[in-house]
Amino acid sequence: MDTVAAEKSGIGALTGPARQAARALATSTTARRNDALMAAAAALRARQAEILAANVQDVAASTASAAFRDRLTLNPARVEAMAKGLEEIAGLPDPLGHVLAEWTRPNGLLMRRVAVPIGVIGMIYESRPNVGADAAGLCIKSGNAVILRGGSESLHSARAIQTCIEDGLRAAGLPVACVQIAPDADRAHVGAMLTAVGAIDLIIPRGGKSLVERVLREARVPVLAHAEGLCHTYVHAAADPDMARRVLADAKMRRTGICGATETLLIDAAIAPSLLPLLVEDLSARGCAFVGDARAQAIVPGLPPATTQDFATEWLDAKLSIAVVDDVAAALAHIARYGSQHTEAIVTEDAAAAATFLNGTDSAVVMWNASTQFCDGGEFGFGAEIGIATGKLHARGPVGLQQLTTFRYEVRGNGQVRG
Amino acid sequence: MDTVAAEKSGIGALTGPARQAARALATSTTARRNDALMAAAAALRARQAEILAANVQDVAASTASAAFRDRLTLNPARVEAMAKGLEEIAGLPDPLGHVLAEWTRPNGLLMRRVAVPIGVIGMIYESRPNVGADAAGLCIKSGNAVILRGGSESLHSARAIQTCIEDGLRAAGLPVACVQIAPDADRAHVGAMLTAVGAIDLIIPRGGKSLVERVLREARVPVLAHAEGLCHTYVHAAADPDMARRVLADAKMRRTGICGATETLLIDAAIAPSLLPLLVEDLSARGCAFVGDARAQAIVPGLPPATTQDFATEWLDAKLSIAVVDDVAAALAHIARYGSQHTEAIVTEDAAAAATFLNGTDSAVVMWNASTQFCDGGEFGFGAEIGIATGKLHARGPVGLQQLTTFRYEVRGNGQVRG
Missing domain, CATH: 3.40.309.10 (Aldehyde Dehydrogenase; Chain A, domain 2)
Structure with a gap:
């Protein structure tokens, strides 16, 4: 029902490919995911002029406050920081495949709890272009496909950065749909993402209080959010x-x-x-x-x-x-x-x-x-973080690579029946 | 805002004491929680006649199907099974206080991830009286306060069982508000529980498809639900x-x-x-x-x-x-x-x-x-389970004591500043 709603809204054009890409990512090697990150970092450097030109368009069109425009503005140092960020994520340990627990039952069944990706993540954030690059890097590394919905004021910048991420994915032989941007100019896609039950597995909002409150109020998909830090x-x-x-x-x-x-x-x-x-x-x-x-x-x-x-x-x-x-x-x-x-x-x-x-x-x-x-x-030693979670379930505090995974149980038998 | 809504609806009369009780439970000893379970089991046996008499009232008033009435009906064997269930939970290892991970940062900070209770759990279920007793047992053992909202057709039975749980809590010196029942005859409390953000930390629905779908649709509080098992x-x-x-x-x-x-x-x-x-x-x-x-x-x-x-x-x-x-x-x-x-x-x-x-x-x-x-x-070796979760976050598959906990980070320093 909600999946149908997602399809009708246009978000379905993104979530279907995202699910397929997530499957490819989930079974990809560490080396392949790291190659994509390193190649995307190289592309960010190679395409620096394009990115800055796109960003100039965004900044010129913005009518927002000076502080807002500062967060929107890119320069060579900020592009370099994005590239370095991706390289640092490539250097972090792979969070996938770890056997989190293992035990044997009296009937001989071998039980394993194994770290696996969450699936498709929807990232909703304001007009800070670097947030999209960081999120893309953390999601690729943790085996999750991501749909990025940044502020519409940053769309030219987001598209230019997205080109670099796609370069990286292609160079590593991963589907480009591992990272997609939701490109609408209004906020309709946000609502569709928040209700895409079954199509999006987790929403992560990052931005001001009103954005986070809207997400917490409207979301039917599980949310990892940062509400307040008093x-x-x-x-x-x-x-x-x-x-x-x-x-x-x-x-x-x-x-x-x-x-x-x-x-x-x-x-x-x-x-x-x-x-x-x-x-x-x-x-x-x-x-x-x-x-x-x-x-x-x-x-x-x-x-x-x-x-x-x-x-x-x-x-x-x-x-x-x-x-x-x-x-x-x-x-x-x-x-x-x-x-x-x-x-x-x-x-x-x-x-x-x-x-x-x-x-x-x-x-x-x-x-x-x-x-x-x-x-x-x-400071916790997680390397990069995608945000801080203030809920009590799944992840609390800093959300790094490990917190972007879930687990499955793998049960190995030799013909056991419950009888 | 939602907490205010909860107070107005009447659920606030339960959630306030539940939060206080949760704090007492969170710092209680294993022995004290086990004592409560053993004493509640003894009370179930001692008050068997009262429970069966209350249940006769419920069954007599029920106009539901034969299968429904069978699930509602208690007999001496079913009361004994509830008592045994609580004793078995008392015999399980304490899920609280375990150091799940521990590491030291280069600056000397000692980091620990420690298992702690979730807080206040809302359990919404249909007219099976034993589900309430099992849920009470699992929540007490895992250090969570619980608000039980069973089907209104089972209210007399639920009240009689509740008396036994309270006997157990009192005998162990724990607040009786560790376990409360939401006693309204209509479904207004269900809606209030589902939206009690900040007052209830987790909703667990247990029942037929329409109940679970309503909970997943309306809840603003996080939910651990069993949707479908295809x-x-x-x-x-x-x-x-x-x-x-x-x-x-x-x-x-x-x-x-x-x-x-x-x-x-x-x-x-x-x-x-x-x-x-x-x-x-x-x-x-x-x-x-x-x-x-x-x-x-x-x-x-x-x-x-x-x-x-x-x-x-x-x-x-x-x-x-x-x-x-x-x-x-x-x-x-x-x-x-x-x-x-x-x-x-x-x-x-x-x-x-x-x-x-x-x-x-x-x-x-x-x-x-x-x-x-x-x-x-x-079969997984978890002992009792409160249900099976089909979402991807926090817990997947059987939900036992360990899945009814979350964690906190404990950081020990000697005056470190971030500088």
Whole structure:
């Protein structure tokens, strides 16, 4: 029913070939997939002038904000970075074919759980041309066909990059339909992709809040999405003060616009009088603004008040909410109330307190004595990442090659019947 | 937004306590969860008369079919089976807390991927009281709170069983809200559960096709569902004929109504003239009916014709579709066209053909020289199962305790910053 809808909308012209290409990819050798990536990287370099010319068209036609146009704009360094990205993915270990578990049943059946590709992935993103190249690389390597639906403002750039990816696939003897772009100028294809049950196996949205919310609201196909990253750093009574200052400064201010940036500081009442003024001073010196609860205001003169709405806000900016808490239980209660189950950190020298904290959140990533900004595929050692997942199923946290696979059970017998 | 909707509908009265109970369960000891299961089993035995009396009310009020009323009906043996089921779950290994992977980064961060509960599970099922008891047991053991929404015809029975589960939870010092029933008489709670994003983490439907289709259509919460099991057994040219006869008879006829039952026989043209008549004779003797393609009809006189619709039909009955194919590639093409990505088997003595087949399907379970009816949690060694999943993400195939968990990353440092 939904597959029929997909066919009618025009997306079916892409999903059929994508499924066939996915089958070819699933049984291809590691070398062949790597060859495609290396050849696509070479094509990106060889066709740099074409890509930049196409991008000039897109940028000239764009009426969007300066920040948006900056993300849309390519230059020789950004094209080179895309090519290097594909080469790095080629250098990563193959996530396919691994025997994840193996056991034998009393009746002699040999059971194996084996890593396999997911199938056909739909990638929906905004007008950042490099996202398409990265996604194509990660999907090829992990054996998945991908349909790329980038912002329509980047269509000329996307087509020029797509030509290079197709060059790479052809050079390696893989179907060009392993990577396709959904080329419509309006958003009809997005809706068709979101409802293409059976034709698309997984949707990955990447972009602003309104895009992700639309995808989560409308999708009938499973989604791996990044919703919100309202991360907390909790400075426990037994924290090393110097470490707390170093870790918080990085967690809040290294980059304020990423999902792993700390948005709220929780600090124990026992240590707050001596340490909180220093933390505020450190961050102020780096340009951070603050809001705090009444207990924090009593310690830091002039601290603006924090509302409950503030504690529920992902600032993505040089701003920090501060609450003074009594103990680990109170910190956990605050995180349970306001958190987004993304990444939380505790700073403490007390192993028991750390264990209680690590076990007590509902978050994908919990850190002890480290900056929340380590929530990143590269920092986890995954190599490249296609995004960060905030759901609880299949993949949580950074989504790298391994998270773009699923598994099948292979059962080997010698004529066993259940009887 | 959806959480607010859940609160307004009345489901919020259950999801809030469920979330709190889930937190208590997530940090509870194995012994405590097992104690709850053992005490609940004892309560089921102690309260057998109450349960049967409640069940008599339900059965007396039911106007449904005889088969439906049979599934609804409890007797002493069925109550005892529920109690034994809970004891068996208590005896299974704890799926929580396992370190699934562990590695150290060059900067000294120790990374761990640890098995944790999913959180709050919504179980939507039809009027089989034992499904509620099994689901409660599996969720308690795996550290998940569960909201049970059984068919309204079984409400008295469900309440009597619920009393026993609560007895068990209380005896072990766990919150009774670990297991709750959604007690409305109409289906409003079902819709509220399906859209309770953030309040319910996973929906598991268990029942007939229309129930599962409604859940898949309406759910905004992730779903682990069993859609269809259109399983194939492929008898390859190099099959041992005796093994093929034994395996097919079991795969088709052991139980015809289960999802792992074979619905279509694919047989190589090279072996069909000698073997197909014997296979048909074996199954005929056990009461099976047939439809076949033209090539099968040419070998088996009187075989009724199979339409393309027949090949797309999950019979769940003593009926088999038959197609003669040229080779492994043709068998795989047939499965790609008609299959439901559930379970497929090949019978062959040729290891290369088997490998091509195992790698060439898109199915959750692939078997070599074994009956498709082995697709079952117990047969996989998982102990009890809450169902079988036909999606491709998170869990595929039998869903046991391990599949009712997710993971978190625990990162241990000594003050690392990303810098």
